[in-house]
Amino acid sequence: MPSRRLQVWKPCVICKDMTTEFNYQVDSCNKCKMVFRRVFRLSVPLEPCNCSTRRIQECRNCRFYSCINGGMQINSIKKYREKLSLIDSLIALDNKRNSTFFKYQMTEDLNLDQIMSPGAIKEKDEHVIFTSHDWVLMEIYTTIEFMKGFDLVNLLTSRDLKIFIKNAYFKCAIYFIAVRSYSNNLSFMTFPEKVDVFPEEILNVPQYSQLLLNKIRCRLISKFIEYRVTKEELLLLVSIIFCDQTDPDYSMPAKNIISQYQKIYASALFQYCELKYQQSVPARFAELISISAVLVDTITDLDTVVSLFNLYQPTLKLRQLVKDSFPQS
Structure with missing residues (x-):
């Protein structure tokens, strides 16, 4: 039988939830990955964030900017990989x-x-x-x-x-x-x-x-x-x-x-x-x-x-x- 890859659980560098995923060059959960990816499909600017919450999970903008500060790489987005x-x-x-x-x-x-x-x-x-x-x-x-x-x-x-x-x-x-x-x-x-x-x-x-x-x-x-x-x-x-x-x-x-x-x-x-x-x-x-x-x-x-x-x-x-x-x- 083929050996099964051992999953290692690590904290998401963005929201600190535990995850086994690695997205856009950092350890990150699926939710943070999807927020980061979807922002690049927007045709209008991000709306100003006036939230007072301290939990980034509750605000798309806060989560996205945390993704940026946490090291997610924009050049890993599909449309930027074909640079020419x-x-x-x-x-x-x-x-x-x-x-x-x-x-x-x-x-x-x-x-x-x-x-x-x-x-x-x-x-x-x-x-x-x-x-x-x-x-x-x-x-x-x-x-x-x-x-x-x-x-x-x-x-x-x-x-x-x-x-x-x-x-x-x-x-x-x-x-x-x-x-x-x-x-x-x-x-x-x-x-x-x-x-x-x-x-x-x-x-x-x-x-x-x-x-x-x-x-x-x-x-x-x-x-x-x-x-x-x-x-x-x-x-x-x-x-x-x-x-x-x-x-x-x-x-x-x-x-x-x-x-x-x-x-x-x-x-x-x-x-x-x-x-x-x-x-x-x-x-x-x-x-x-x-x-x-x-x-x-x-x-x-x-x-x-x-x-x-x-x-x-x-x-x-x-x-x-x-x-x-x-x-x-």
Whole structure:
């Protein structure tokens, strides 16, 4: 007769009930497994938890966040195991972002809270002529909508979601300006219709360093050109960039969730490099990741330019979403 496997009973690391199961890389009971799995099927965010119970068994949200803190791995969920399939969803999100960018306009100068609500945009008027201020608002809006299309958004509390969006929307909007210009075979950042990325009001002010402005326009794209970055790599890289869990104001579950998604996208990028390049994969992966530091340098230089705005043109009216990205503005 075949030997029977000895079942070892252990406490579930989530709820402490005794179990013989091992799910999503931790000792966990069937109930905790099912709560964790079902959350990833939700098409709407988790509802805010206001419960006062100390027993996580009585609250789905509390149990799920305990699953995260207890070490359950998101990359063990079936749809994340085939990491290259993530690229198709990223391309779909990006196509939607680009379509909205060209077909709509902002209704007014909104802040972050307002732009997160419906009604922030309308169909673009036929004869409207966009300035750099108009284009940057649409770039920011479509970047935020791109970010809101990610699964992890449904797993964050409203407080953590606001931190997540606020930390990433501007730098990723700059990244997308560079991506669009690069895709149009340009060597410098510009908006459509040859509108400069800097406000028209600064063009006749001699105090601004043209060297600094051109460095901002060109530095990021020069790396795209040097490394011949593909569309798939660009999208996976921006996903890694905005999954930054280092903000100290995040709750512990949010840090864990964002960190796990960053690892999922980093793993997908590495796997893509393995399939496309076969040789020198670690070097290629390191090249791509280094672009994130170039983006940080670009944002630092932009911060300098905003300081110059305040010095030389204190009456220059930057859009609220731009001002909110720079503390000194």
